Amino acid sequence: MKKLFILITLTIFFSGKLFTQNIDTLIFFDYKIIPLHYQFQNTVVEEISGIDYTGTPGKYYLLPQSKSAPHYFLCTIDEYKNQISWHLDSVIKIKAKDFDGESIRLNQKTNEIFLTEELKKQSFLKKINTDGSIKTILQSDSVQKFNRGWEGMTFDNTYENLFISLEQTYNKPITDILKYNMSSGKIDTFKYTLDILPDDTRNDNGITEILYVNDTTLLILERDWQKSTKHTAVRVYKGIIDYETKKVKKTKCLYNFDNLYFNPDNVEAMTFNTDRSKIMFMTDDNRNKHQQTQIICFSIKYN
Secondary structure (H helix, E strand, C coil): CHHHHHHHHHHHHHHHHHCCCCEEEEEEEEEEEECCCCEECCEECCCEEEEEECCCCCEEEEEECCCCCCEEEEEEEEECCCCEEEEEEEEEECECCCCCEEEEEEECCCCEEEEEEECCCCEEEEEECCCCEEEEEEECCCCEECCECEEEEEECCCCCEEEEEECCECCCCEEEEEEEECCCCCEEEEEEECCCCCCCCCCCCEEEEEEEEECCEEEEEEEEEECCCCEEEEEEEEEEEECCCCEEEEEEEEEEHHHCCCCCCCEEEEEECCCCCEEEEEECCCCCCCCCEEEEEEEEEEC
């Protein structure tokens, strides 16, 4: 009993300490490719747009954009000394006629799973019920640019608030990050300035995912498919939340994926690992034989 008490005390202390630390930089660790048309339990693994840590070491939920047969995967990603490995554990069906998922997050206090859905003109925050059906919690307003809606979300450390990121607005380069209170329904809107990149001829840069670090800091994932150069530009920024001005201000680029030795694909998903020593990213292959489903892992350096 004494050992159990010490373990619980250390766990609480360690968890609290994590949310006070400052991320300084990201260091590439390893990446793996899920083969094209790879099947598991008669289900093709493709169009992965969301990933979240389940609370069990090494276990993650993967959310595909499976419109006609909605589902998500339970996946194991193991970390070794200098590499990762992966395997799928199960396919979990979602009871819906169609669903265009973008982000998946687990409320580890209530064990409820939340999803964002992006349609052409509107986006939705939904919750998976105990019977596998989904319930709409919140829907977007008219500021969403066509097919550029709610791509990312992240809970704070209390699970009382959910930050939701809008990929783009019509007022580019300014887009929105919402802070939604789960109990009161109150919404605060924070403005965020996207990069304007020289090869972005289609005006395509936007936020694809966000991660809560602490009360003042979010990680922002910006991704831009540059058709003119056939290149995907991906950057991860540290964003400081200014509650007075209602802005999230980028202060540092933690990593520019141009520095990788391979070409990153359409990066849409990210999550912390068990002890927040690493971040897992995943790419959406868009069911395209010329693209890849990649798991890309970075170590985190704190200061």
